[in-house]
Amino acid sequence: MRYHILAFSFLYAISALSIAAPQDNAGKSQDTFSSTIPVTQQREIYGGVSWLDRHAQILERNKIVKPDLVFLGDSITHFWSGEPVSYRPTDAASWKTANNGLVVTNLGFGFDYIENAIWRIQNGELDGIAPKLIVINIGTNNLGHKGDNPEACERGMKALLNEVRVKQPNAKILLLGIYPRFELKLADAIVDTNRRYASLAKDGVTFLNISEALYEPGKAPAPSAQLFRDGLHPNAAGYAVIAEKLAPIIQKLTSSF
Template sequence: MNFLMYTFTVLLGAFLAFPASSAPERALPSTLKPEPHQRDPYDWNARHEAVRKRNQSVKPEYVMIGDSITHHWGGEPSGDSRKAGEASWEQLFGSHAVTNMGFGFDYVDNAYYRVQNGELDGISPRVIIVLLGTNNLGHRKDTPQACADNIEAFLRLVRQKCPSSKILLLGVLPR
């Protein structure tokens, strides 16, 4: 089994094993360190605050949580002049209230911190789409198991914050 297939299998297994109802509190994996990051030239804290404010005022139907792959796609809050896929974003989401919660260079740890600190508070999106892990595997060189454990903990937190939302976990894209 190649590395990507293994990673996808582990992540999918973690997701499928994750119950829809709130699970009892479990300790975070030792590899998960929820914290803001300082690795990118943009103001990460300002983006975090912009996402929080947007979600409170817009009450999105869909939320995309990810790293730069998501951030540079399109949508609001932007904070990004690239918007590499804005036309496809508009085609897919144009008639819906959507929040782009993608942050360049984010690890699962940083997304955990963001959700833990209010980005999903007070909202109940219809669908939460998660595309995380490539920076854990590629930049930080986490093992596939550590990445899967961190994503599983992240999904538990997302489920706790938005119990009625559907969660769509996407596999890590090839690098």
């Protein structure tokens, strides 16, 4: 009898260990995506200025400059123009066109994922200011460089919007769709992600997708070679098209504040 009890105890212990052992699910639990977990990044140095250096510049700027308008995003936002100054600004003229003379702060960070923007918002980049409008354009690096799927981008964007709303409950939010890329293997994922982003347009969030204005005529979903410098980042002509689409809605959303 003692032998049977010991044998049963041993088998029970092995069974319990098997149940408790973590399963390999590529860093994602059943209800948690890495795109929702705030984290810093070290993927890019901005002309000698680190990611954390740029973050510190923004915190200092917020003590002095009180913007009406904030752009939050990745390198597509970072390299457009504006303050804090990027090491490779592309087109100041279209930046001014889009912003309609408003005081603006650029919270674009090259190579950022959605979760990096969440960290930045949690750590003060919207503190001490009261913008009328926050324009968000991020997620392309999650799809492209990181390899996230559209659902992960949607979950991350929900988390980011929640953080923005906590920090700026009175601000309006303009959420932009992800722009087309030369990597056409990502075209379906971009379309799906933008469809998911559009479903988040509620409670003070407006969604705008300007992809069609950036396509190569007759070759959608390929982006126009005349509007992009490297297949991902717009050139001056591309930013001019973006500004033309953004300016009226930025004016509308900020004037009715």
